[in-house]
Amino acid sequence: MSDIIVEHGTTSDGLMAARVDGLAYIAIPLKEGFSIVSGWKLNRPIGEWSRSDVYCAESAVADEVSFRAFIADIALHVRQRNALGRVDTILRVSTPWGMSQSATIYAEGIVFHSTAGHAGFKLDRVRNAGMNPALRLSGGWYEEDAEWAFVAAGYPDLFTYREQVMADRALRDWYPDAWEALYGRELSAAESFTRDRQQFAHRHAKDWVVISAVRSSDHPGMVEALATVGGDRKSHETRRFLVRVGEYAAGRHGFVIVPSRHRNVL
Template sequence: MHTPWGESEEQQTYAKGITFYQTPSHGGFHVLPDQNAKIHTAWRREDGWYEEDCDWAIVAMTFPDLFDAEHVESARNTAKAWHPHAYMAVTGETLEPKDSFVLQRQLFAKKHADDWVVVAALSSKTRPGMVDCIAIKGGQGSHGPERRFLIPSEEYKPGQFGFVVPNGTYPYFDGPRPLWDDVSYVDPSPREAV
């Protein structure tokens, strides 16, 4: 079977019209049209494909009788974290930012829309003790302008969604980007589970 992630190696049928496909790189559910029509329009995928990381929760919440209680609860948590707006539309529940990674990220983006947020950080061998940071106004996913900052390593402490460069604290520069063989990667925004 050809899937959006390549040719499947394994498959498991959950019910008529609901099959999970696994490929070497990824996997997910394929829900045929009759069953897919039962999925709420707020999060229905028109092509019937629901990937295994986040979208599987849509299938599990729509067809809870096909999953054990632990998986249904996990699906609720996954849907809250990654599909909060659709989750609220489907369930009628109200979520707070603390309930959802996506809502937290959206709140961060709104709060820092006019700030320089680091999207890439490199430790340079030629500048010991400094982190060469590439920041974008508004941060990851923004289409704002880009600037580079040199930040002392001991001061570079990124939060869940990145390091916000305080205004006027570090000078920016537009010099050439460092050579890749002269750097080691520093994660600009460690991810934490919600």
């Protein structure tokens, strides 16, 4: 693999920062830990960077050791990506998201297209036929938000280790049926966001679950929480409950009302 340049330093406003082959990363302090925010083509010395130079939230880390580990992972990803020999080009192709404005050829028959508003992979007929049936989409188009993970799982040798890990996480969280068919075992709720949500929905199918909430103007220190049975947003039967501000937290899948503790109000 070709070597790349990795630099660490401190920004003009005293923040941890690093540059990896043209990619810029700054660690923004949070109440606990740091948010890693990235930018592109910051050619100035790191000491001249500032918080305003980066704009894309990437991850969160606990400390400097974790930040450096994140940067090392990015460096490995860039080395592997460069070694894969992807080719950037322009192909005048109509996609489900509009005309392609730029394209990256991953391999023969596998092309990633970017448009003005969206992006995704196009697999030709042969490549799409070569996909595992659990991953294959008819037509060969795989959008960039989540379906790209099907392509990465179907042709892992064309993706970096970091991309493979991200794809596996995406499949577990959003397409657990496909993941289970691919690997031949069931996912637990702890392994999949969707499976966890399904378990929550089953457990609270008869409970009142909050679908929206606002700070109450009539009841100081309280949140007015609008809830439906099972958190069904299509339901026309709603009730409004009062929850103490310090207690209310939306949670991963929703806040569950306890009628004996949360007063129902008109």
